[in-house]
Amino acid sequence: MIRLFIIALFFCTSGNAIGQQIAKSVDGAFALTNATIETVTGGTIKGTVLIRDGKISAVGKVQIPSDATTIDCSGLIVYPGMIDAGTTLGLQEVGSISLTRDANEVGDITPHMQALTAVNPNSVLIPVTRVSGVTTVLTKPTGGLFPGTASIINLHGYTPDQMHVGDNVIIMNYPSSGRRGRRDSRSEEDVKKAEVKALKKLNDTWEEAVLYARIDKEGGKNAIGYNPAMEALAPATSGDIVVHIEVNKKKDILSALGWIKKNNVNAVLTGVTEGWRVADSIAAAGIPVITGPVLSRPGRSSDRYDTAYKNAGVMSKAGVKVVIRTNNAENVRNLPYNAGFAAAYGMGREEALKAVTINAAEVLGVGNLLGSIEPGKMANLFIADGDIFETKTQVKYLFINGWQIPMESRHTLLYDEFLNREPGLRE
């Protein structure tokens, strides 16, 4: 019996010894008691958060159900899970190994490429990300004019469909004017020609999609044959699917705003490096912005050193609805620090927290499901021992879709294994 026990113990611990295995998640009813609750939409309150059936069932002064697992949150803060509205998480595993990168398909106009198809639920990057409090991301195809269709995913689940939340969005890279880099030696004339050509391609493609949508509406789709790109793009021409338009230079931002208006596009601007130069125009157009990473160098050598830190705050103060992203994969976990820098450099803590929670949820069309601690919302939340923007702060507990997620990742498991390595030094 004792021997059996020892063998069982060996199997229990050997999982951790290889730095790979992550414990299973647990669901059920949970009562997070004595908590400070950053609701985001309803101020900071004291009390209890109840989780049941995957949802936040009650917030504040509530009766604790007898079947709930109680977590005493004295001295701790409950936050809604953070949302990164621009990543390639799940689509790439190792940066330099092309066959592990699934974000960038061949071709310039491939809006039918579905990010969700290529999401790897078992990516090592996912636990690394979520234990820092990021529970949901938009994961998107990259490269080309219309690289594909992005999906919102919760960072927990065993199939892409299990992870999927809300509606998809079409990604567009707005044609970038000017030179591509310091080594771009084209003549002024060639640069200008390329710009005109790229805009023409965008407009031609859009017109084709408008036409496709019209033919479809009038029942003529069968006559024109299989065209998955136009099939994917057509709903964007009628505003039925949101288009995320990546655009960074001042001139291009203004051009994009005109294009959006002319074509009546249900659009969100992304990137927007030089939003600070045209913040009023963006605000006037009423187009929300997903910007970041905040931890970036200034766009131009002549810019003030802190333009990227300040950009989100400048736009926010001008009245733009601002969301902060990392535009990353392996270090999406730094989302709170991107928001923190924006907070310090003019955005203020409250707005910066919104920029990675409720604003992100609303701009992604899932404001009814995510982004705040409110009864009825999906139970995506975490509990931390301090201000989540501070690097000292530890995330103690994590819930996604009502599941309590183990606070483990490759990084924590390697720490557990190697802090005091055994055997240690062999003399």
Added chain:
Amino acid sequence: MKINRITISALLLCATFLYSAAQETGSILIKNGTVITITNGTLENTDVLIEEGKISQIGANLDAGDARVVDAEGMYVMPGIIDAHSHIGLEVVNEASDPNTAMVAVGDAINPLDVSIYRALAGGVTTSHAMHGSANAIGGQCQTIKHRWGDYNPNHYKMEGAPRTIKFALGENPMRVHGENNGIIPKTRMGVEQVFRYYFSEAVKYQDKWENYNGENANAVPPKYDLRLQTMVDILNGDILIHCHSYRADEIMMLMNVLKDFGVEKICFQHVNEGFKIAPELAAFGASASVFADWWDYKFEVYYSTAYNAAILTKNGVTTSINSDSGELIRHLYHEAGKTQKYGGLSDDEALALITINPAKQLGIEERVGSIEEGKDGDIAIFNHHPLSIYAIPQMTIVDGVVRFDIDGDADDMRISIDPEEKFPALYEGSEAEVNCLQDTEFEQVHNH
């Protein structure tokens, strides 16, 4: 004889004076700050007096004399931050044409107009280790620079008296550049080892030849001077510190074994993402480690990484620093250091040592910089909040007593637009990779570091 000696001393003194006079120094009294000395605790309401570029006094109610007075009440005063791995301020990073380019030195290619230097100052960084790239197993010699932004003389950036350093590189980068691309050794980690063994052996022979020639044999033919082998000899003799780009635990063990065989004692492993796996061995060898706070996964050899690396190394007794290797990260090393509190719970002093006294030790300049102590260089960074807080904003950065960054004086003339032909500096997107470890090789756009 006596006169001779005095004359020589006078000449030497004179030369020293002329050399040091080339560097601008200043006098500043920083009043009533919270002074984080790093080596001697944190002192509240304390003044720091810098005279002619050196910290002359630390205490209360100090007399400014002729020095400019900076009011630091409510501010945090820390030693200028040191980055043990960067490529800012360089025209060129890689001489990638051979697995051993020990004869070249990046100190010959300093660009005092690189705006990254100013941006680093705006993040409190006063000293950086401008490194050769990682294309070769034995790369070029590196240069410790002080960020004397505004001085147009490239030589004035070289930190006078700093030990010579050289770049070594293990793993994917030298294997890819030489083996995969040119079909020469090294294509594998086995090959990388042999590059070191071959050149160290050649260096031993080369040194023997010179010793023979300089010895009693008056009729010996002088050996042909070989700068590359002479540099290897200087490494063997401990006159040049090795800073080795490395990731995997096995290859790090390999280099320590090679160094043991050739009697080389000093090495700082750079990046060293898997250092945590062999922290006891690193500590026993006396090797130090300069790591990223949390970068991983950008290539296969950093897939098995942990952000707890710095904490594991520190707690196992390895002298550890946090570096940038990036014109972006170098602007917020104080924030990068803060991440070691999340990943491994380092104390404030431990975390700040990672970007001050520890990198100073790795560069052999700990007697000059890396802490606030009387007699040390007047290199200071002033923050409005504790530098490990996310809300901290650098306010002023001082090098040798000269204010090189002032948030209230960030006029456009403190940045320098490089290209006079350019009407308005361009914003480049996407393909414009920043200066990195493989710059100037054909792989520079493929991946960083």
